[in-house]
Amino acid sequence: MVSLDQVVEDAKRDFDGAADSAALEDAKARYLGKSGILTERLKSLGALDPEARKAAGAEINQVKSAVEAALNARRQALADAVLQTRLSAEAIDVTMPGRGQDSGSLHPVMRTWERVEQIFRSVGFDVADGPEIENDWFNFTALNSPENHPARSMQDTFYVEGVDEQNKPLLLRTHTSPMQVRYASAHVARHAKDAVMPPIKVIAPGRTYRVDSDATHSPMFNQVEGLWIAENVSFADLKGVYTDFLKTFFETDAIDVRFRPSYFPFTEPSAEIDMAFGSGKLAGRWLEISGAGQVHPTVLRNMGLDPERYIGFAFGSGLERLTMLRYGIDDLRLFFENDIRFLSQFPA
Structure with a gap:
């Protein structure tokens, strides 16, 4: 079984490799989805005794928080990239002459x-x-x-x-x-x-x-x-x-x-x-x-x-x-x- 530390590293690598929001959501599903790695780990806690369950649950939740933090960081990075692309495409040359305003007239x-x-x-x-x-x-x-x-x-x-x-x-x-x-x-x-x-x-x-x-x-x-x-x-x-x-x-x-x-x-x-x-x-x-x-x-x-x-x-x-x-x-x-x-x- 892959260690929890390795799960965090794998998630960060997959998130960073997502080129757009759709790919990022697919990567999220592998770790945090209904059948994701961390979700399955949480389901397996039922087989442990109370003391072991408590310790393992705390560790899994800590790893889950780290994965979610990496996910949100990548989401923000992708949003910033989209914004920068849009700003570059819609850049205004302030040195160009202004647009003239036509005069109105009576109907x-x-x-x-x-x-x-x-x-x-x-x-x-x-x-x-x-x-x-x-x-x-x-x-x-x-x-x-x-x-x-x-x-x-x-x-x-x-x-x-x-x-x-x-x-x-x-x-x-x-x-x-x-x-x-x-x-x-x-x-x-x-x-x-x-x-x-x-x-x-x-x-x-x-x-x-x-x-x-x-x-x-x-x-x-x-x-x-x-x-x-x-x-x-x-x-x-x-x-x-x-x-x-x-x-x-x-x-x-x-x-x-x-x-x-x-x-x-x-x-x-x-x-x-x-x-x-x-x-x-x-x-x-x-x-x-x-x-x-x-x-x-x-x-x-x-x-x-x-x-x-x-x-x-x-x-x-x-x-x-x-x-x-x-x-x-x-x-x-x-x-x-x-x-x-x-x-x-x-x-x-």
């Missing part, structure tokens, strides 16, 4: 958003903002779409948990038109004691939500609503304001604009606004750009205005649609994929 849709605000502010329009979680009254009923009205099916949306103070459902707004009623109502209340109420001139850009998704539609998109109400505002003013906006936004006078009769519950008469470029790859092609019309008398009443005295127009345009036309982008989904290769084409 192309946000560029359009800011440009639209700037253009309308320059002609006297205010800019309003409001909640994206809207109640049934402002999103539908106040805009002449009462419950069970078929026009509601034109704007399927996402409803959220909870109800408003009138026990009506809450939803993600389908357009920024609710801000027309919110802003106009506040404007009327603010000027209730004035002999002559100042005109209401406002745009409301913001995020909106509908159950819609393809190359030209997204469940979430950005829209800008415009509203101008006074005692003497005509459809001709709508045409002039919006045509001037398009020419300023696209930086060209070579734009034709037409108004096609359409239907919207919150305007009457209503129209779709189309435009056509006079040059470029889209030259001569009519493109739908906005919906518009004269504010419906019911909507005026819900704003707190007398439709016999006040008149005005409203329009709504998708900011993504304007962006796509301005930059020649064919797929709306590119705006939401966060692909740096796409976004880097719009530097600051």
